[in-house]
Each structure stands twice: as C-alpha cells, then as structure tokens.
Amino acid sequence: MEFQRSDAMLMEILQERKSITGFLDAVFGFLKRNTDFYHTKKDADDKVGFPKGIRDQILYGAMQRYDPDCWLQTMSAESGIDDSGLNAPPAINEITVGTEELEAETKPAKAKVKSRRGFEPADHKNGAVFEHHCWSQTLKDVEFHIQLPDNLQAAKQLNIEIKADKIKVCSKSVPQQLILEGALSQRIRHNEAVWSIDDGKLLICCDKAKERWWDRLLENDAEIDIKKLDTERYIDELPEDSQQAIEKLRVQQIAEDQQQKEALAAIDPEQTKTLERLKEAWDAEGSPFKGQPFDPSVVRMS
Structure with missing residues (x-):
C-alpha cells in the first residue's frame, strides 16, 4: 500500500x-x-x-x-x-x-479470515506465554505480545491504557470488550512506551523503571524461575568504559597468541603443528578442558 x-x-x-x-x-x-x-x-x-x-x-x-x-x-x-x-x-x-x-464498525467482516501465526519462542524469551498473550524481557526493557480478537484488529477500535504500574487493553465499543487488564509486578517508564499492531497482535515495548529481572508480568501471574533466565548481555549493551576494556583485552590476547605462534614456529615447526592440533582438540565436545583458557603446559607431550 x-x-x-x-x-x-x-x-x-x-x-x-x-x-x-x-x-x-x-x-x-x-x-x-x-x-x-x-x-x-x-x-x-x-x-x-x-x-x-x-x-x-x-x-x-x-x-x-x-x-x-x-x-x-x-x-x-x-x-x-x-x-x-x-x-x-x-x-x-x-x-x-x-x-x-461504533458497533457497526466493530462487526467482523464476512471475508475469509486468514490464519495467523502463534507466539514465537523469541516473543516470550526470559518471560512466559499464556493462551492470548505473552511477554519477554531483558535487563532494561519488557515487551508484551497480545493476541487481538478477530473483530478488533484496528488501532481506532482499541483503548490502550499504559500506566507506570498497570495496563489495560479493551474495545472502544459499548459494552466494553476487555482484552487484557492487570497490575504490573514492577513499574515501567510508561511515558516512553511505544506500541504497534501486526499480524493480529498488539506489541507494547517499554523500559523498566529499574534495571532488574522480573519474576512475573502481572501481579496475579505465576512466578518464573529467574535463576534459569538467559542473562547474557551483548557487548554493545555494556557501559562504554567496559566495552573499551574488553576490546583492549581482546587486542592484547590476539597479539600474545601471534607472538607465541611465531616463537614456536622459529624453534620447532613440528612442535607448532602439534600445538595447533592440541588447540583444536582443547575445546572439542567431550574434552575435559572445554571452556578453559588454552594452556598446553598441563598436557604431557612426548
């Protein structure tokens, strides 16, 4: 269009x-x-x-x-x-x-209704999924995915109320058709929230008031185990000084590895080939050293 x-x-x-x-x-x-x-x-x-x-x-x-x-x-x-x-x-x-x-506007069209996809795993990463909605989170923000009824697919048909401590989504028609309502388990920065409608779903994105992991979206929801969350953070999400320190260590490690490789090659080419094979096997599946820094001194080589 x-x-x-x-x-x-x-x-x-x-x-x-x-x-x-x-x-x-x-x-x-x-x-x-x-x-x-x-x-x-x-x-x-x-x-x-x-x-x-x-x-x-x-x-x-x-x-x-x-x-x-x-x-x-x-x-x-x-x-x-x-x-x-x-x-x-x-x-x-x-x-x-x-x-x-308004009621006439909200009547479902007689046209053939196309099938819509369900919730994807990414839609409820570090969150939970329910019959008609799900939520996901990072340390800084939270997202709600809400399945909309077939007769309420347009923004002009919806009342979307987002407060710091609660959320309500319903129809504008009378009597009101409630889609989702509840008190949030933690506070959000509601003035910065954005939402959109796509593929029959309402997506609400907002920042958390405090950087912390939530154990539930709404107060009445069952708790999730926050110890099992994927808490990995991308480097670009870290503070600038932390990013610079990590980059400095990475460059130093690359330089040290290159110096070690050149020194070993000058002393004994065969020994260098052996170390290269050992390094490949170091992190292989089933290796007792998997995930540890490479240290050939712990392995006896004849």
Whole structure:
C-alpha cells in the first residue's frame, strides 16, 4: 500500500524517540528547519508561508481527519478534503460518533479470515506465554505480545491504557470488550512506551523503571524461575568504559597468541603443528578442558 513506505520511516523515528512527545518534536523540528510551515505571510505579495490562522487550520484538519470520533475520519480525498488542510473545517465542528455506529464498525467482516501465526519462542524469551498473550524481557526493557480478537484488529477500535504500574487493553465499543487488564509486578517508564499492531497482535515495548529481572508480568501471574533466565548481555549493551576494556583485552590476547605462534614456529615447526592440533582438540565436545583458557603446559607431550 502507498502508506507502507512512509509508515516504515515514521516508525523508525518513533522507536528512536520512544514517545509521542519526542516523535512530534522531531516532526515539527523538521518543519521548522526545512519548510515555511512557521512563516506567516506579511502581505499578499509574500511568496512563502501561510496567511495568519491558516497554519492552525491545517494542523487541526490533519488531526481531525484521523480522529475516530470525528466525521472527517471517514472522508476521503475524493470528498474534497485535500492534504493541504485548507478545506478542513475548524475544530468546533467535531461531532461524536454514536454507539450504534461504533458497533457497526466493530462487526467482523464476512471475508475469509486468514490464519495467523502463534507466539514465537523469541516473543516470550526470559518471560512466559499464556493462551492470548505473552511477554519477554531483558535487563532494561519488557515487551508484551497480545493476541487481538478477530473483530478488533484496528488501532481506532482499541483503548490502550499504559500506566507506570498497570495496563489495560479493551474495545472502544459499548459494552466494553476487555482484552487484557492487570497490575504490573514492577513499574515501567510508561511515558516512553511505544506500541504497534501486526499480524493480529498488539506489541507494547517499554523500559523498566529499574534495571532488574522480573519474576512475573502481572501481579496475579505465576512466578518464573529467574535463576534459569538467559542473562547474557551483548557487548554493545555494556557501559562504554567496559566495552573499551574488553576490546583492549581482546587486542592484547590476539597479539600474545601471534607472538607465541611465531616463537614456536622459529624453534620447532613440528612442535607448532602439534600445538595447533592440541588447540583444536582443547575445546572439542567431550574434552575435559572445554571452556578453559588454552594452556598446553598441563598436557604431557612426548
């Protein structure tokens, strides 16, 4: 679809900024630096910018056009509302969609429903999986994967409430259809949470308030054994000074290995070949030395 390319670029900005406020700051900063959006025409001969008040109409019109509670949301470009926003009515013309209309929107389509994949192991790594949702975690962040009902597949149909200590996902229709609700076992940075919908699932990503391993997602969930978690951290997740120290040790080890190899080759080429074979066998499956630093002095060689 035509919006997929722009969605991909905008999603990258949203994931980088991690909040709606940061995302909008990036967008309006771009408009300030690269367009005449903030320039107000001084007279009719001014070739750039907008007459006074028009910029606000453009902004409000664009907001209303995608508001599910506003009639503009259902209008198309063929209806006379263009992307400039100049033809959009002011915000006071906003109307509320009735309950019957919302219920009609949420009725499942009669089209053939395609099968959707279940949860993948990566979706609940270091977490747990349930019938309709699962969660995963690293030391810094947590992700929720929530299976959405067939009749609630669009963002405009959902109320997604993310607080520091609780989460609630339900329908906007009346009566309310509850999908997931509960108090979180630990606090999150809810102002920086981002979410998306893909393949019939709602994905919520957020940072933990404190770096620690969770033993459950919701307070009423059964505990998981945090001693069995994969706590390995990638080097690029470590502090910068730790990364530099590890890189320095790696370079030193490479240099020492090369010096040792060159010295042995100069003394006895056959001995060098023997050590190379020994080094290969050192970490082989079943070796008593597997996982230990290579030290040929512990092996007697005839």
